[in-house]
Amino acid sequence: MHELVIVSGIIDAITQVAERENKKVSLVRIAVGELASFDINLIRELVELLRKGTCLEEAEVIVEEEGAVVRCKTCGMSWGFKELVEPLSEDEREMIHFLPELVSSFSKCPSCGSRDLEIESGRGIRVSQIEFR
Ligand SMILES: [Zn+2]
Numbered sequence: 001m002h003e004l005v006i007v008s009g010i011i012d013a014i015t016q017v018a019e020r021e022n023k024k025v026s027l028v029r030i031a032v033g034e035l036a037s038f039d040i041n042l043i044r045e046l047v048e049l050l051r052k053g054t055c056l057e058e059a060e061v062i063v064e065e066e067g068a069v070v071r072c073k074t075c076g077m078s079w080g081f082k083e084l085v086e087p088l089s090e091d092e093r094e095m096i097h098f099l100p101e102l103v104s105s106f107s108k109c110p111s112c113g114s115r116d117l118e119i120e121s122g123r124g125i126r127v128s129q130i131e132f133r
Contacts, residue, residue, distance in 0.1 A: 003038055006125055007046040011054055014130065018055040023132035025059040031066035033122035034081065035100045040065055043125075068122020070103055074114035081122060084110070 010030065018025050030047070032040050044063045051057055068081035081100070084107050085093050092106050104117040 003042045003046055006038070007043060007050055010125075010127060011047075011050055011056060014127065015055050017130070018132065021132055025055050025130065026133040027060045027062070027129065027131040028056060028127060029062045029064065029129035030125065031064060031128040032125050033066050033068060035068045035097075035119065035123045036125055038125060066122055066128070068100070069120045070107075070117050071120040072109035072112065072114055073116040073118055075109060075112040077109060077111045078120065079110065081119070084117075 014025060014028060030043070032038050032043060040063060047056075047061050047063060051059075051061065069078050070081050070084050071078045081103070084103065085096055088096070088106055096102050096106060100119055100123065103119065104115045107117065108115045109117060
């Protein structure tokens with residue numbers, strides 16, 4: 001279960017920061033990329049389970065999906081992954097869902113027409129906000 005390793009890793013990292021700062025954590029926001037192929041509900045359940053007895057026990061923890069962003073390397077414009085693949089056929093969208101790198105084979109930059117696209121964010125999971133009190 002990949003999610004378990006990820007969630008314990010995040011809680012460990014936050015615990016270390018809180019200890020170093022010698023502060024209590026009041027809020028943590030965890031952003032799960034839409035292309036990260038994690039089960040967001042499982043992440044939420046694991047956070048609830050694993051934070052007991054840690055510095056996060058009394059903190060507000062928000063787990064939310066983060067939309068993927070594709071950037072055109074030619075003109076520098078950024079586009080939402082969803083809006084970029086929206087005009088494609090269902091088959092193509094399904095393929096891209098599993099192999100997001102293929103986005104540049106199927107789509108081109110709506111602004112300049114270049115196919116030199118890269119996925120800028122939305123593939124990982126990260127702590128996007130942390131507040132202490
Ligand atoms: Zn472009």
